[in-house]
Amino acid sequence: MTDYNSTEMMTVTAARALKNEDVCFVGIGMPSAACNLARLTHAPDITLIYESGTIGTKPDVLPLSIGDGELCETAVNTVPVTEMFRYWLQGGKISVGFLGAAQLDKFGNINTTVIGDYDNPKVRLPGGGGAPEIATSCGEIFLVMKQSKRGFVEKIDFVTSLGYGKGGDDRASYGVTTKGPSRLITDLCIMEPHPTDKHFIVTSIHPGVSRDDIIAATGWQVEFAEEVAETPVPSAHELQVLRELHARTNAAHEGQ
Amino acid sequence: MSLKDAIATCVQNGDTIAMEGFTHLIPHAAGHEIIRQQKRDLTLIRMTPDMIYDQLIGAGCARKLVFSWGGNPGVGSLHRLRDAIENGWPCALEIEEHSHAAMANAYDAGAAGLPCAVFKGYRGAELPRVNPNIKFIECPFTGERLAAVPAIRPDVAVVHAQKANRKGDILFEGIVGVQKEAVLAARKSIITVEEIVDDFTDIPFNAVMLPNWAVTAVVHVPGGAHPSYAQGYYKRDNAFYKAWDTIANDRERFRDWIEQHVMQGGPQDFETRLKAQQTKAEA
Numbered sequence: 001m002t003d004y005n006s007t008e009m010m011t012v013t014a015a016r017a018l019k020n021e022d023v024c025f026v027g028i029g030m031p032s033a034a035c036n037l038a039r040l041t042h043a044p045d046i047t048l049i050y051e052s053g054t055i056g057t058k059p060d061v062l063p064l065s066i067g068d069g070e071l072c073e074t075a076v077n078t079v080p081v082t083e084m085f086r087y088w089l090q091g092g093k094i095s096v097g098f099l100g101a102a103q104l105d106k107f108g109n110i111n112t113t114v115i116g117d118y119d120n121p122k123v124r125l126p127g128g129g130g131a132p133e134i135a136t137s138c139g140e141i142f143l144v145m146k147q148s149k150r151g152f153v154e155k156i157d158f159v160t161s162l163g164y165g166k167g168g169d170d171r172a173s174y175g176v177t178t179k180g181p182s183r184l185i186t187d188l189c190i191m192e193p194h195p196t197d198k199h200f201i202v203t204s205i206h207p208g209v210s211r212d213d214i215i216a217a218t219g220w221q222v223e224f225a226e227e228v229a230e231t232p233v234p235s236a237h238e239l240q241v242l243r244e245l246h247a248r249t250n251a252a253h254e255g256q
Numbered sequence: 257m258s259l260k261d262a263i264a265t266c267v268q269n270g271d272t273i274a275m276e277g278f279t280h281l282i283p284h285a286a287g288h289e290i291i292r293q294q295k296r297d298l299t300l301i302r303m304t305p306d307m308i309y310d311q312l313i314g315a316g317c318a319r320k321l322v323f324s325w326g327g328n329p330g331v332g333s334l335h336r337l338r339d340a341i342e343n344g345w346p347c348a349l350e351i352e353e354h355s356h357a358a359m360a361n362a363y364d365a366g367a368a369g370l371p372c373a374v375f376k377g378y379r380g381a382e383l384p385r386v387n388p389n390i391k392f393i394e395c396p397f398t399g400e401r402l403a404a405v406p407a408i409r410p411d412v413a414v415v416h417a418q419k420a421n422r423k424g425d426i427l428f429e430g431i432v433g434v435q436k437e438a439v440l441a442a443r444k445s446i447i448t449v450e451e452i453v454d455d456f457t458d459i460p461f462n463a464v465m466l467p468n469w470a471v472t473a474v475v476h477v478p479g480g481a482h483p484s485y486a487q488g489y490y491k492r493d494n495a496f497y498k499a500w501d502t503i504a505n506d507r508e509r510f511r512d513w514i515e516q517h518v519m520q521g522g523p524q525d526f527e528t529r530l531k532a533q534q535t536k537a538e539a
Contacts, residue, residue, distance in 0.1 A: 028329065051356060052278050052431045064494045065329030067279025069487050072430045080464070081278055081303070081433050082364045085357040090376050109380075113353075118386050124338050126327030129304070132381040133357040162380030174379040175401050253494045 004234050006187040007146070009206050011037060011242060012234035014098075014144040014185040023047040024096045025089065025134050028066050030144045031098035033245070034185075036062060040241045049094060051130040053079045062249040085130070089137045097138030099131055101145050103156045106199040106220040107170075108143060108163025108181030110135065111156040118158060128160045135161035140179040147186040153219040164198035171198070188214050190231060194223075204229040259448065259523045262473040263289045266412050266444045267298075270319075274301040274363075274410040274442060275308065278433030279329065279492070282484035283416040284308050285477045285526045286448050288518045291315045301410055303359045303434065307483070307500050310334040311518070313349060314510050320350040322408075324359045331497055335504040345507065353387055358405045363434045365407035366441025377403040413442035416481045418488060420449045421456050424468030430487030432464050439466055448477040450489050479526035482533070490530055 004012075014034035018024060020043040026035045036059065039046050047056045052067035056076030063071050072078045079088070088094060102125050103111035112131060116122030135141055141163075145151060163181045164171045171180050184191040184200055188209045191200035202214060203225045215222050234242075267273065267290060275283050287308040290298075299320040300309055306328055312318055314336030326337050340349035354362070361373035374393065384390040384403075393404045415435040419427040426447050428435060439445040447466070452474075456465075468474070483493035483500075503513050517525070 052280070053433070054431065064331070064497065065279045065492070067329075067431050067433075068492055068494075069280070069430065069485055072280075072487060078431055080436065081356070082360045082437055085360045086364070086375070090357065113382075121342065124326075124333075124341050126333070127323065127325045127353055128355045128381070128383065129325035130356040132355040132379075132383070133377050136379045137376065159380065159382040165380050171380065175376075176379050253498075 004239055006206070008234060008239060008242060009231070010144065010146070010185060010187040012238045013190065013206070013231055014142065015041065015238070017142050017183055017185065018043050018046055018096065020045050022096050023049065023094050024098055025049050025051070025094045025130075025138055027097065027099040027131065027134065028129065030100045032062055033242070034144055035098055036245060037238065037242050040245065041238055049084075049088065051081070051084060053081050053084045055079065055088070060248060061252040062245065064253055085133065089130075089133060092137065094137070095139040097134040097141045099134060099141060099143055099161070101143065101151070103151055103153055104143065104145060104184075105153060105156045105163070107165060107167050108141070108184065108193065108200065109156055109159050109165065110143075110161040110163060111158045113158040113160045115157055131161040135163070136174075136176045136178060138178060141181040143181050143184045145184070145186060147188050147214070147217040149217060149219045152217065164193065167198045168196065188217060199223065201225050202228060204231045206231045207233055257473050257475055259285060259289050259475045259477055262446045262475050263293055266446055266472060267293075267295055268411070269295055270297045271411040272299040272301060273412050273414060274408065274438045275414040276302060276433055276435050276438040277416060277481070277484060278304060278431055280431040280433065280484060281416045281428070281435065281481050281486055282306070282308055283414045283448055283480060284482060284484060285480035285523045286414045286416070286446060287312055288521065289523065290317060291514065291518050301408060303356055304329075305337065306334065307497065310336040310500070310504055311514065313337055313340050314346065314504065315514055315518070316346040318349060319347070320352065322352040322354070324354045324356045328497060328501060331501050335501070336510060339507070352389060353383060354390070354405065355381070355383065358390070358403065359408070360434055362405050362408040363437035363441055366409045367437040370407055372404045372406050374402050374404050408438075408441055410438065410442040411444065413438040413445040415439060415445070416448045416486070418449065418486055419451050419453055419456070420447070420474045420476075421453055424471065424474045425456065426466040426471060426474065427456060427459060428464040436464055436466060439471060444472040446473045446475065447471050448475045448480040450478055450480070450486050452476050477523045477526060479530035480523065482526050482530050490534070493533055
């Protein structure tokens, strides 16, 4: 068996969630590595879109920001940011939004705004950026996030972006017609929403991870599916491509 | 016109200023001039306030920030912004927070002469609870519930572009963000450019361009976006964005940096800095 770490396991599993025909809005942070890994392995024709306006971008190294020149140079087209949010996102042209979070609840609601009270925050986070509308306008949402009790909480401090709201049909009550967070990929497992109540259920566990590990790293009461799969391990090829991508990225960012 | 004169003439204390640039073409040199001239009580508007707004806020120029994502992309927090919000240092900072979609639509509405922007946004999101400038209206035709935010109408828009010609027409290329909308929405505008050419030949018919009569001041500042970048001229200085994390994380270190690199400096330093970066890259 090839040696890999839990972050690599998470990134490879997240990448595998994407299909070659997807049009994917890439959120800042962790999603970028997964989306580009998918493009460099099983989904060479995937359309990756960054909120800076770059459509169909194929960066050789991961961008530090969502507007690095590399994204524009390798894109099919670069449109104004107004057009990106109005025509492409709001217009319903994007099949998948890939997002990360600082805090997440069991219904896939996301907080990237504040820890603590909004007016008197313990930690002021960067804010929503594109996420509030990515979360409601893309066909479906994939979430990727390292699991911890601090991050996976019963109640998030601020609802930056809607998941399934209070569960059940709550999402639709806001006039939202898209599917919502259909998959949550962590460094320990994969979770998918309950068919009607919409709370996340563990459907696949990464090799070497126990149920207790997941319970210990989750702030809500974890539910497991009747049949829980074992997540397939990363292939040697996937690991090689991912490591080369990170090596190129580090060299590019440090060398400047 | 010199940058000093452009800022002195166009920017007054208490003004609402939009300095735009979506990672690309951020008007750093113009920002430094505002700090040097010690403008005060500004309302700063920007979708992605990053290092230059961190500097303006830390230097005490701002009273209020209107924004949708305030961080150092890929690096972490803006320490001066956080210090102002969390501790009121060096002065209290009021914030008005939106999403990107809201701000992009609000700039579009400003440029279009509309009082507000209407869009499918903030559905199920909590910002409407804390920001009274987010409201919902009903579509008069379908009854659909839509978000509305006021149009952005800055006193001054400040942006950086690649080229101007002798007449003062402006060419932007690459990631163009909301710069055109910000300029058209503003009462006055200052455009710093990498290069001034005699005329524009062989450029695509639809290249994003502002005619000279739609802008107030054009100033030649080579390197004026550094450490941001100008596509076709120089790359983003990602190493400096990382270094900023350490500089900004300490009030004294930040003050020393501003004193040395902004108060004692000038627009000409940007070209020098760029050359130093390029020499380092070649070495």
